[in-house]
Amino acid sequence: MQRVYLDNSATTPVAPEVIEAMMPYLTGKFGNPSSIHFFGQEARGAVDKARHQVAALINARPNEIVFTSGGTEANNLAIRGLCEANNKHGRHIITSAIEHSAVKNVCEDLEKQDYWVTYLPVYEDGIVRIEDVEAAMTAETILISVMTANNEIGTIQPVSEIGRMVRGLREKGRKIWFHTDAVQAVGKIPVDVEEIGCDLLSISAHKIYAPKGVGALYTRRGVRLHPQNIGGHQERERRGGTESVPNIVAFGRACELAAEEMTISADYLRSLRDKLENKIGETIPDVTFNGHRENRLPNISNISFSRIEGEALLINLDMQGIAVSTGSACSSGTLEPSPVIRALAVPPASAGGQSEEDRSRGAIRFSFGRFNEKEDIDKTIDALPKAVENLRRLSANG
Numbered sequence: 001m002q003r004v005y006l007d008n009s010a011t012t013p014v015a016p017e018v019i020e021a022m023m024p025y026l027t028g029k030f031g032n033p034s035s036i037h038f039f040g041q042e043a044r045g046a047v048d049k050a051r052h053q054v055a056a057l058i059n060a061r062p063n064e065i066v067f068t069s070g071g072t073e074a075n076n077l078a079i080r081g082l083c084e085a086n087n088k089h090g091r092h093i094i095t096s097a098i099e100h101s102a103v104k105n106v107c108e109d110l111e112k113q114d115y116w117v118t119y120l121p122v123y124e125d126g127i128v129r130i131e132d133v134e135a136a137m138t139a140e141t142i143l144i145s146v147m148t149a150n151n152e153i154g155t156i157q158p159v160s161e162i163g164r165m166v167r168g169l170r171e172k173g174r175k176i177w178f179h180t181d182a183v184q185a186v187g188k189i190p191v192d193v194e195e196i197g198c199d200l201l202s203i204s205a206h207k208i209y210a211p212k213g214v215g216a217l218y219t220r221r222g223v224r225l226h227p228q229n230i231g232g233h234q235e236r237e238r239r240g241g242t243e244s245v246p247n248i249v250a251f252g253r254a255c256e257l258a259a260e261e262m263t264i265s266a267d268y269l270r271s272l273r274d275k276l277e278n279k280i281g282e283t284i285p286d287v288t289f290n291g292h293r294e295n296r297l298p299n300i301s302n303i304s305f306s307r308i309e310g311e312a313l314l315i316n317l318d319m320q321g322i323a324v325s326t327g328s329a330c331s332s333g334t335l336e337p338s339p340v341i342r343a344l345a346v347p348p349a350s351a352g353g354q355s356e357e358d359r360s361r362g363a364i365r366f367s368f369g370r371f372n373e374k375e376d377i378d379k380t381i382d383a384l385p386k387a388v389e390n391l392r393r394l395s396a397n398g
């Protein structure tokens with residue numbers, strides 16, 4: 001069976017150019033970057049080059065990039081690291097109600113350690129309001145962590161406004177910092193740390209066609225973090241442990257590709273997404289498109305199918321060779337309705353006439369990538385109406 005992969009927000013295949021770049025570092029160029037001899041220096045040079053490539057994609061300086069094992073570790077280092085280094089200034093954190101579990105669960109854990117956290121609402125369009133951020137501020141607030149774009153519905157948050165607010169406060173002498181999880185946004189839309197005005201920004205390689213197990217935390221010059229991985233002197237004392245050289249090289253190459261191809265790629269992804277959404281709107285009754293219609297990533301479509309379980313539809317499509325998801329890979333397998341969809345404040349009778357419960361249970365995420373073809377969308381459009389109809393008939397009889 002020729003399978004169709006529409007779960008690129010969970011992870012992407014590795015691009016051939018990326019494999020080619022990393023291969024020498026899995027074979028002959030195996031040195032440890034901390035070694036003084038030739039082999040070590042060869043590896044050090046490769047890590048430095050990758051650091052420049054990652055920095056260039058987000059308009060940072062190379063020495064502001066801390067390589068980590070991925071987005072999750074970058075979020076842990078950002079939030080825990082900043083709080084532990086700065087809690088003499090306060091113990092209040094502001095975040096959104098729809099963060100990835102790698103931010104949400106870290107915040108919840110900190111609540112057990114005498115920090116307090118405000119979870120900002122997102123309204124029906126899935127977007128945080130700057131007035132709410134301002135209203136949540138207290139004299140104790142040391143950190144605001146709001147994602148650049150959401151991983152389930154793709155909505156883009158007003159991060160530049162938040163960055164401007166935080167910078168304004170800091171100019172008045174306040175001790176407050178801004179972190180953003182940009183894992184889904186990087187490579188899809190322009191992400192510029194100066195334009196956003198953030199102090200910390202998380203990225204992951206495996207969402208942009210590089211391998212799993214590597215990522216980075218952008219750390220603005222002068223921002224103090226308490227390291228979470230304590231060991232050697234790597235990453236300027238900010239993250240101990242021998243660098244994963246092949247992965248870092250791959251990540252650097254993937255960032256370079258993303259910078260070169262972003263505009264064309266975004267237009268292409270948007271065309272696939274719009275084709276799917278238009279067809280679903282025409283052929284399937286009682287559906288709701290989740291999240292803001294315009295202010296979102298080009299590659300994610302999240303749709304609630306009334307009166308069915310998202311999991312059941314996912315399994316049905318999988319049997320027909322089409323891979324989608326019901327939300328984030330991290331919370332699936334639990335059969336809990338998506339907390340992100342639940343956080344969208346749905347009016348009693350929304351467009352599709354769906355209740356909040358029905359809408360969160362019936363949500364499916366389609367996420368597109370550079371290796372998808374138009375035929376993938378055609379196959380999905382062929383399979384979907386019948387699958388939905390069958391499941392609705394079953395649930396009506398059950």
Ligand SMILES: *Cc1c(COP(=O)(O)O)cnc(C)c1O
Pocket residue numbers: 009010069070071072073100102147149150151181182183184204205206207213214215
């Ligand atoms: C995938 C993802 C992460 C986690 O990154 P890993 O590299 O898988 O640890 C964090 N945040 C968001 C928004 C993500 O989509």
